[in-house]
Amino acid sequence: MSADPQDSVQEAAPAYRVIGTRPIRQDGLDKVTGRAVFGADVRLPETLYGAVLRSPHAHARLLSIDTRQAEALPGVKAVVTAADLPAITLEGDWGDNLRYQSQNTLAADKVLYYGHAVAAVAAVSPHIASEALRSIQVVYDPLPAALDVRQAMREDAPILLDTLRTDSLGQRGNQPTNVASHARFERGDLEQGFAQAALVVEREFETATVHPGYIEPQNASAIYQSNGQVTIWCSTQAAFGIRDDVANVLQIPVGQICVIPTEIGGGFGGKNSAYLEPLAALLSKKSGGRPVKMAMNYSEVLAATGPTSASYIHVKVGVDRDGLITAAQATLVYAAGAYPGSPLWGGMPAIFGAYRVDNLRVDGYDVVVNRPRSGSLRAPGAANAVFASETVMDEICEKLGMDVLEFRRLNGVRQGDRRSDGVPLPRIGFHEALQAARQHPHYTAPLGGPHRGRGVACAYWGNHGGKSSATASVHADGSVSLLEGSVDVSGTRTSLAMQLAETLGIPLEAIHPRVADTNAVAYTEGSYGSRTTFATGWVVYELGQKLIALLSERAAILWETSPDQVQFAEGVFSHKGGEKRLAFKELAARLDETGSPLMASVSLAAGGAGPAFAVHLVDVEVDPETGKVQILRYTAVQDAGQAIHPGLVEGQIQGGVAQGIGWALHEGYVYDEAGRLLNANLLDYRLPTCLDVPAIEPVIVEMPNPRHPYGVRGVGEIPIIPPPAAIANAIARAVGVRLTQLPMSPGRVLAARLARDA
Amino acid sequence: MNSKPYAKKVQVQAQINGEPVEFLCEPRQTLLEVLRESLGLTGAKEGCSNGNCGACSVLLDGVLVNACLVLAVEIQDKRVLTIEGLAPREGLHPLQEEFLRQGAVQCGFCTPGMILSAKALLDHNPHPGESEIRRWLAGNLCRCTGYEKIVRAVQAAAERLSQQEAAVEVKP
Numbered sequence: 018m019s020a021d022p023q024d025s026v027q028e029a030a031p032a033y034r035v036i037g038t039r040p041i042r043q044d045g046l047d048k049v050t051g052r053a054v055f056g057a058d059v060r061l062p063e064t065l066y067g068a069v070l071r072s073p074h075a076h077a078r079l080l081s082i083d084t085r086q087a088e089a090l091p092g093v094k095a096v097v098t099a100a101d102l103p104a105i106t107l108e109g110d111w112g113d114n115l116r117y118q119s120q121n122t123l124a125a126d127k128v129l130y131y132g133h134a135v136a137a138v139a140a141v142s143p144h145i146a147s148e149a150l151r152s153i154q155v156v157y158d159p160l161p162a163a164l165d166v167r168q169a170m171r172e173d174a175p176i177l178l179d180t181l182r183t184d185s186l187g188q189r190g191n192q193p194t195n196v197a198s199h200a201r202f203e204r205g206d207l208e209q210g211f212a213q214a215a216l217v218v219e220r221e222f223e224t225a226t227v228h229p230g231y232i233e234p235q236n237a238s239a240i241y242q243s244n245g246q247v248t249i250w251c252s253t254q255a256a257f258g259i260r261d262d263v264a265n266v267l268q269i270p271v272g273q274i275c276v277i278p279t280e281i282g283g284g285f286g287g288k289n290s291a292y293l294e295p296l297a298a299l300l301s302k303k304s305g306g307r308p309v310k311m312a313m314n315y316s317e318v319l320a321a322t323g324p325t326s327a328s329y330i331h332v333k334v335g336v337d338r339d340g341l342i343t344a345a346q347a348t349l350v351y352a353a354g355a356y357p358g359s360p361l362w363g364g365m366p367a368i369f370g371a372y373r374v375d376n377l378r379v380d381g382y383d384v385v386v387n388r389p390r391s392g393s394l395r396a397p398g399a400a401n402a403v404f405a406s407e408t409v410m411d412e413i414c415e416k417l418g419m420d421v422l423e424f425r426r427l428n429g430v431r432q433g434d435r436r437s438d439g440v441p442l443p444r445i446g447f448h449e450a451l452q453a454a455r456q457h458p459h460y461t462a463p464l465g466g467p468h469r470g471r472g473v474a475c476a477y478w479g480n481h482g483g484k485s486s487a488t489a490s491v492h493a494d495g496s497v498s499l500l501e502g503s504v505d506v507s508g509t510r511t512s513l514a515m516q517l518a519e520t521l522g523i524p525l526e527a528i529h530p531r532v533a534d535t536n537a538v539a540y541t542e543g544s545y546g547s548r549t550t551f552a553t554g555w556v557v558y559e560l561g562q563k564l565i566a567l568l569s570e571r572a573a574i575l576w577e578t579s580p581d582q583v584q585f586a587e588g589v590f591s592h593k594g595g596e597k598r599l600a601f602k603e604l605a606a607r608l609d610e611t612g613s614p615l616m617a618s619v620s621l622a623a624g625g626a627g628p629a630f631a632v633h634l635v636d637v638e639v640d641p642e643t644g645k646v647q648i649l650r651y652t653a654v655q656d657a658g659q660a661i662h663p664g665l666v667e668g669q670i671q672g673g674v675a676q677g678i679g680w681a682l683h684e685g686y687v688y689d690e691a692g693r694l695l696n697a698n699l700l701d702y703r704l705p706t707c708l709d710v711p712a713i714e715p716v717i718v719e720m721p722n723p724r725h726p727y728g729v730r731g732v733g734e735i736p737i738i739p740p741p742a743a744i745a746n747a748i749a750r751a752v753g754v755r756l757t758q759l760p761m762s763p764g765r766v767l768a769a770r771l772a773r774d775a
Numbered sequence: 776m777n778s779k780p781y782a783k784k785v786q787v788q789a790q791i792n793g794e795p796v797e798f799l800c801e802p803r804q805t806l807l808e809v810l811r812e813s814l815g816l817t818g819a820k821e822g823c824s825n826g827n828c829g830a831c832s833v834l835l836d837g838v839l840v841n842a843c844l845v846l847a848v849e850i851q852d853k854r855v856l857t858i859e860g861l862a863p864r865e866g867l868h869p870l871q872e873e874f875l876r877q878g879a880v881q882c883g884f885c886t887p888g889m890i891l892s893a894k895a896l897l898d899h900n901p902h903p904g905e906s907e908i909r910r911w912l913a914g915n916l917c918r919c920t921g922y923e924k925i926v927r928a929v930q931a932a933a934e935r936l937s938q939q940e941a942a943v944e945v946k947p
Contacts, residue, residue, distance in 0.1 A: 041875045048883030049871040051818020051858035055884060058817035144803065230918050232822045232830055233884045282820065282884025283918050315823040507881045507919060664878040671921030672881065699827035699916065706913045707922035 034587075035519045036727055039664040042511045043530060044280070056236035056252035056279045057312045064238070065094050065139040067293070067300050067311035068146035070153050071321060072128035072135055075162035075387040075692020076175060079126055079135070079155065086152040087138055092145040095303035096153070097296065098136045099125040103268040113180070115265050117356035121390050122266050122295050128157070129177055129355035130389050131693050132320025134292075139300040139309045162387040162692035166329050166350045169195040169386045177355060177385045197357030197383040202365060202437045210344025210376025214335025216416055218409050224401040224741075224759040225685030226327040226352065228319055229394045230676070230704050233282020235322055236312040239297035243306055247274045247298050254284040254504050255543025260535045262291035263298060274298075277534040278504045285676065286393030289543050292322055316697040323392020324686065326351040326359040330405040332368070340419045342428050344376040345369050349402060351383055354390040359383045360398030366438050367399035367738065368406045370477030371425070371447065371630065373434045387692050393545060395673060396478050396734035400680055400741055404759060407474040407742030412755060421473045421746075422455050425632070430477070436628075446656030446720025447477070447630035453718050454632040459652040462636075469638045469649065470751025474742035476631045480731030481546025482623035485553040486539035487513075489560050490616040491568070493609065495523065495602030499530040499560075502541025503553040507672075507733070508665040512550040513557050515661050516727055520561025522588025523601050539620045547731020550661055551722075552623035558726040563617040568604055571611040575599070625724030629731055631655040633674070633739035637747040644767030646682055646748060648709075653739075654716040658730030663717060666732050670715035673736025679705040681741035685760045789850040791816070792860025800847040807831045807842035810857060818858035818887045822916070829915030832888035832895075833857050839895035841914075858887035861894065869939070870894060870932040879928035881919030889915045893929045901937055905930070 047053035084096040102123055105115045119125075124133045136153050140146040163169035163177065176193045183190035185199040211217060237251040247269070253259045256278040264271045281288060293311040300309040313322070331348040347368050351359035361381035368379060414421045429447050436442060454460060454473070464471060486502040499517055503509055510530040518525040542548065569583040572590045576583070582593045591598045599607070608615055636650040653670050660666045683703045687695045696702045721728025741759055749755045754769040784799040791814070800809050810816040810833070822828035824843050831842040834856040861868045870890050873879070880886050889912065896903055896911035903911070908929050909922075917925060 039878070042878075042880065044883070045875045045880050046867075048880045048886050049858075049867065049874050049890065050862060051816075051887045053883055054817070055820065057821060058811075060815065060817075143808075144801070231882075231884075232828055232916055232918055233820065233882070234822065280884075281882060282822075283882045285918070312821065315825075315828075668878055668881055668920055668924060671923050672919045673921075675921035676918065698825060699823040700825070704916050704918060706916065707909045707926065708913045710922055712923050712926075713921050 033519055035515045035525055036659065036661050037663065039662060040511065040515070040525050042508050043514065044505065044510055053280045055233060055282050056250060059238045059250045059279060059310070061238060061308035064308045064310050065141060065300070065304055066143040066146050067137055067139045067297055067309045068143065068150055069134050069296065069317065070136040070150045071317065072124065072131060072133040073693070074128055074157055074159050075131050075164070076160040076177070077128050077157040078160060079124060079128060080158055081156045082136055083154040084136060087149040090145065090149050090152060092141040093138055093149045094141070094307065095139045095300045096136060096149070097123070097299050097303060099123040101299055101303070102266065105268065118262060119266050121356060122292070130387050132317065132389060133355070134321065137296045137300060139304050163195060164387055164688055164692050165327065166352050166384040166386060169384050177387065181385065195385045197353060197385060200361060200365065200381045202377065202379040205376030207344050207346060207376050207378050211335045213337060213343040215338045216413060217333065217335040218412050219333040220405070220409055220757055222330040222332070222405040222757045224328045224404060226324045226388060227394065227680050227684045228324040228702065229285035229287035231283030231285060231287055234313040234315055234318045235288065235292050237293040237297040238308055238310040239294065239301045240308045241298045241302035241306060245269065245273050248277065249274065249294050249298060250277045250279055251294055252281040252288060253278055254281065254288045254506055254545055256504055256535050257502070257540050258289055258543045259291050259294050263295045266291070266295040267298060275534055275536045278532055281504060281506055284506050284544070285395045286397060286545055287323055289393055289545055290323070315699055319697040319702055320694050321389050323390055325394035325397060326353065326391045328352065328401045330402060332405045332409045334409050334413060336413055336417070340417050340424050340427055342372055342374055345372065345374045346378045347406065348380045349382070351381065351398065352386045352388060352391065353383050354388045355385060356390045357383055357385060359391050360393065362398070363396060364398030364402035366436055366479060367477060368402040369437055371430060371475045372428045373430050377437060379437055395676060395737040399476065399478060399738045400677055401759065403474065403476050403738050404741040404745060407739065408745050408755060411472070411746040411749065422451055425451050425475055442628060444720065444723050445628055445630060446718050449720055450630050450632045450654045450656050450718045453716055454634060454654045457634070457652055457654070457716060459634050459650060464636060466638065468641055468751055469636060470747045470749065472635050472637070472743040472745065472747025472750060474633055474739035474746060476735055476738035478629045478735040478738060480551065480626040480629055481548045482552045482626040483542040483546065483548055484620070484622045485541045485556045486618065486620040487553060487556045487560055488538055488616060488618040489517065489564060490614070491564060491605050491608065493606055495605040496527045496529060497521065499528055499557065500533045500538055501530060501553055502533055502538040503549045504544045505532055506544045507669065508662065509544065509549040509553070512661045512665060513553055516554045517557040517561050519727070520558050521564065521601055539618070547629070547733045548626065551626060551725060551729045551731050554661070554727065554729050555623050555725060556619050556621055559619045559621065560617055563619060567615055567617060571608060572599055572604055574611045575607060627658050627722030627724060627730035629656060629735040631735045631739055633743045635743045635747050637744060637751055639748055639751045639766060644763035644765070644770065646744065646761060646766060648678060648711045648744070651711055651713045652716060653713060653736055654718060655732065655735060656718045656720045656730065657732045658722040658725070659719055659728030660717050661727065661729060666717055667715040669733045670736045671713045673733070674713045674740055675705050675710045677737040677740025678710055678744070680759060681744040681761055683760050683762060785848050787848055787851050789852065790854045792857060802846065802848055804847045805843050806845040806847045806850055809847040810842060816857050816859050820884055820887065829892060830885050830888045832891045832915060834891060834895060837898065839892055856891070858890060861890065869935040870929070873928040873932040873935065877924050877928040877931060879920065879924040885915055885917040889917065889925060893932065897933055897936060901933060903933060
């Protein structure tokens, strides 16, 4: 192979003062002392407690709801049903989407999943609220349920949404269906590609519904005043997203709603959209404007908030004698849950995203089933897709007797290659990450025992930019308050303040970051898509430049010169060609002499998100008697771009891997035949504990993103993608069976082994 | 006609975070509900409400418990330690400091419970090995960190506590 110029480029790392250090997070003190205020910690005078009645059926017509007894119960102040929600008359796809949002808030004519909200009450205590729920009489007419995608795609399947018609490659169908859409990526000549192959591997996969599993349940407190103003406190990743959802469901202007985001106890994509917020607002309105506080219990979290899609995936890959991919094809069928919108947009680009494939076809089907409406989960739709593709790639390597990292070096995408969706890749760090994995001692360490195997898997994730806003004010003591539109899910107050401190040349301690409410700052997309440190980080860089320009004008006034005669470097303003100098702090102290107080705001829509790549190595031991998989060692290599705070990046990698381990080995919804969720609690839906997860070693490769002022790529999502595939590949190498279903529970591993031996 | 859906309230006296406390509660109220809703001690968090996540961990007469599984009436004449009572008058407990230094806090929701479980462990064994730390923390779920930095923080706090003890011993 000829050397790729990309491999030989060596750039001197810029010398940063703050970026790349590991300061203690500003929000840390409140969090170790218990003082941090999370959504359910909000205390308002005269608070009522809300609770939600949920469907015991997976699919049923709602014949009647009688709330009279509940309303008569002493202490009950309000009861609401879908009849209290405004009708949404807008036509077209967007109107349908709003109706789905409304129906998911409170079921209108039908319930579509076990746990679907049917009514809500507000009472003077949570106990009275739950007693009131028991006295609401609902008459259901149960219907047959469609629980998995292949069942839901059959011609005789029960139809969930009467008006749904398939959008197939842009053509609208005319028959009732559960298939919401069919999309395709295609290039080259698939038939010819497979004809050129010396080896073709074709496999089918199935993955379970899994949940983001944040420990803090959804919550909301709301006050709906008689003048129409609504104030909502809640744990969310997307304060503006919640505002817009509430506006849509209640059909009121966004200007009437202020969302105050609290500290948030984990999100992972699951706290982007509204569940309780419109209910709390509606209950407050109906109880005369008293505050209404609601919090789900964990059964409600699992049964009724967005898990990620269960999926059926078919993969076929052909390679020539040298291991070069000649063709790759995949079909992804994702369970959307009760309403359209599964994360095919994440899975389809991800499934072959790490590979250069000239002859390619990826088909995606979005299928509604009688399960909760799917939501986002960290790199939505990617981990299950890559479980399928990377398992097939590993099998190819095994059959060819080829080193798994050499296979990726040969086939892995490079700058200029086209992504599956056609977009050419900018500067990426995939091959640098592959090299780091190859050089890591883990790759060649002895396994040290029987029934052990080492697995490797790689991943691509596009990351997201998008719209962000922030405001900064300079104070007389040289400190700067930073009001940011981005919710801080995992340390972004710090990673943003660090970028502003770097730009302004002042100590990090001089920056006071705060998450703003929706009335205090301009629109900002939620903290999802690995976007906050990238996009809002870009905002604070521009904010710093703006402050420097404004401060230069003030220095010019003091020095009786023009602003273009003032220069700025490393926190000091100086007079070009003169001796006069003022440090940032000194100039801030003299703002009073030069005019008004000083503040600036920046909003931008950030393009140029830097794609992320990851290479994971894992060693497992499989218990031959029980099929239980124990993870012995885990190394996660990732191109993080410039790591603003390496400690936070490591935390994202370790947390993402742990979540991926749960998805791989033991998480998954279990339904009975009637569609009742059987494991809606944290004992039976088992999140990894610290005994399940080994010490995960993060290896950060820093290939700066040339399209960000500080070289930031997103880091948060990609670490969840490779673990299921890497673990499956390790199991295959350990005991010689290839698992094609998630989770790879002890029973499945054992059954696969026994089937092979028989 | 509905009867009043309230049970008669019970008076409870206990010691919480070193202070004598007296409150009224319904027999069905959990310690967690009373701490959070009546006493304003919201450091203990409600995650799963059935003893599986550990976010509401507190110490009851020095024993680690899930406050969601203890009825408030059960704490009569007992001592409760919550996260709000852990730090000394000035500064922080070494566990709190090490959680900050080692980056063991991400969203922070599991942190109070995690720190109290670690406190219970270090009270029981000041020099735990990694596997013992992991066993003691296995009742506290964290979805953000992958646990690695939490384990390191507990190790570092244990070291600092034993150094402090050693320093106390050599004092004249």
